[in-house]
Amino acid sequence: MDPKLTKIFCDFQVEPRQYLCADICHVIVLREKRSRHIKFFGYTIIAITALIAIVPTSISLVHQLGQSGFGQYASLVVSDAGALTGYWKQFAVTLAESIPGVSLALVLGIILILGWSARNAIQQTKPLSTIRRYA
Amino acid sequence: MDKTDAQLVNEILLDTQGSFEELVTRYTKPLYNFTLRLTGSVQTAEDLVQETFIKVWKNLTRYDPQQSFRAWIFTIARNTTTDYLRKKKTIPFSVLSKDEHLFEETLSDDATIPDETLAQLEDTASLEKLLATLPIDYQMVLLLHYQEGLTFEEIGDVVDKPPNTVKSWHRRAILELRTNLTRPPDGDHPLHYRGEGHI
Structure with a gap:
């Protein structure tokens, strides 16, 4: 690298206007805040929808558990555990078969979505400390 | 002692207070001079520098620490500037016969x-x-x-x-x-x- 050319090019530099850095940070903060507002709104909608959806799906799950006899089978564990020891494999299969799989998966899925969207919504409310003066 | 670019980037990703501001302060003048010399317009240079930093902010998680940060940020500035010049159709080209x-x-x-x-x-x-x-x-x-x-x-x-x-x-x-x-x-x-x- 030619040191003379380096000096010439370095002397060639001009200073940007005084508040350019501040303006850039300000614009980024505004954009980030807007993006966070939109995300917060979106995640909240999803969380509320999940919360509403969990009611009928839970009711349906409970109803199906009652119809399938899961409750009666499960109560045997408490009331007559000794009698089950010899037949625990068959009992386990019968118990598993009585679980309404689809309804259970639906309820668990909705709970996961509720947790995920609620967590993300809360994350959008954190302050933007890395651009401290403008956050 | 001044922090290195890699340290600053790490702090920004950890949401450390004031780190991104420091990065902007460090690179505004070099990027401004780079875009100013290529576009010849003060207003355009400021807009391009701003756009560069917006892209840096959005893509910082994609920065590879193995690469020079200076080269990375100037890559973004160069791409932003050439996109602008292409839109304006003012890029001259060198033809070697x-x-x-x-x-x-x-x-x-x-x-x-x-x-x-x-x-x-x-x-x-x-x-x-x-x-x-x-x-x-x-x-x-x-x-x-x-x-x-x-x-x-x-x-x-x-x-x-x-x-x-x-x-x-x-x-x-x-x-x-x-x-x-x-x-x-x-x-x-x-x-x-x-x-x-x-x-």
């Missing part, structure tokens, strides 16, 4: 500018005019190498070309500067073809 290659071979292999000729470049206005006569790629190489201190390998990463190509551009840029300094540039100049809408 067989004759131009022959002309180069007749010049001295030493790609330097004599001291007495170099003195003319110390006038900012002259340097500005001379730089503007060069193709945009040559301008980028000179600015990144002499103003920002990037190596040819780093410049290669910025312009997405092999280092040997960058060295070749550098050599041609110096030769062209030297020729233009000793002889005012005109339309018949053999080394340089000026495209339409030259800055």
Whole structure:
């Protein structure tokens, strides 16, 4: 690298206007805040929808558990555990078969979505400390 | 002691207070000068610098710490500037014909500018005019190498070309500067073809 050319090019530099850095940070903060507002709104909608959806799906799950006899089978564990020891494999299969799989998966899925969207919504409310003066 | 770029990036990703501000302060002037020399407009340079930092903010998680951060940020600035210039259709292009290659071979292999000729470049206005006569790629190489201190390998990463190509551009840029300094540039100049809408 030619040191003379380096000096010439370095002397060639001009200073940007005084508040350019501040303006850039300000614009980024505004954009980030807007993006966070939109995300917060979106995640909240999803969380509320999940919360509403969990009611009928839970009711349906409970109803199906009652119809399938899961409750009666499960109560045997408490009331007559000794009698089950010899037949625990068959009992386990019968118990598993009585679980309404689809309804259970639906309820668990909705709970996961509720947790995920609620967590993300809360994350959008954190302050933007890395651009401290403008956050 | 000043933090390194890698340390600053790490702090930004950990949402440490004030780190991104520090990065903006550190790179605003170099990026501003880079975009200003390529576009010739103060307002455009400010807009491009802002756009560059917005892209840096959005893509910081994609930055590879193995790469020089300086080269990475200038890559973003270069792409942003060339996109702008393409939209405006003002990118000049260099066309090298067989004759131009022959002309180069007749010049001295030493790609330097004599001291007495170099003195003319110390006038900012002259340097500005001379730089503007060069193709945009040559301008980028000179600015990144002499103003920002990037190596040819780093410049290669910025312009997405092999280092040997960058060295070749550098050599041609110096030769062209030297020729233009000793002889005012005109339309018949053999080394340089000026495209339409030259800055």
